[in-house]
Amino acid sequence: MNKKDPHFKKLQAVWYGKLKEEGFVDIEDNSLSDVPLKQWSFNFFRMNYVPEKYEALKSYYDRANLILRTFNFQNEGYRQVWELHCQGFSERDIAKKISIYKKSAVHKIIAKILRDTR
Numbered sequence: 001m002n003k004k005d006p007h008f009k010k011l012q013a014v015w016y017g018k019l020k021e022e023g024f025v026d027i028e029d030n031s032l033s034d035v036p037l038k039q040w041s042f043n044f045f046r047m048n049y050v051p052e053k054y055e056a057l058k059s060y061y062d063r064a065n066l067i068l069r070t071f072n073f074q075n076e077g078y079r080q081v082w083e084l085h086c087q088g089f090s091e092r093d094i095a096k097k098i099s100i101y102k103k104s105a106v107h108k109i110i111a112k113i114l115r116d117t118r
Contacts, residue, residue: 061086067117077101081109 002008019026029038064086073079077100084094091110095103 061088067113071113071117073113078109078113081106082113085110 016026016030027037028035064082068079068082068086071082073082077098080098081094081101084097089097091106092103094106095101098106101109
């Protein structure tokens with residue numbers, strides 16, 4: 001369907017009206033022919049997604065996985081906590097998966113393993 005076709009424009013107006021009634025906020029500027037974004041987000045990504053940030057995170061998880069493979073854990077529960085931590089699970093999610101530990105205990109276990117492996 002051609003965007004310049006009057007039938008298309010009428011149909012588009014109906015659907016845009018329905019979206020607006022539902023509270024939808026369009027990120028594109030439909031008043032212009034090339035329909036650009038209302039706010040250019042290049043600076044947001046440039047400022048927030050710097051390579052050093054990802055390198056530091058990758059380095060941390062590389063070290064965490066090395067600890068998982070080589071460290072002598074106090075017990076199997078500690079090892080399970082650390083394994084889930086290495087997979088990126090939050091402390092709260094780890095506590096849900098391993099029901100024997102509360103979130104505060106999971107936090108302490110992770111901190112202890114980090115201290116013991118310095």
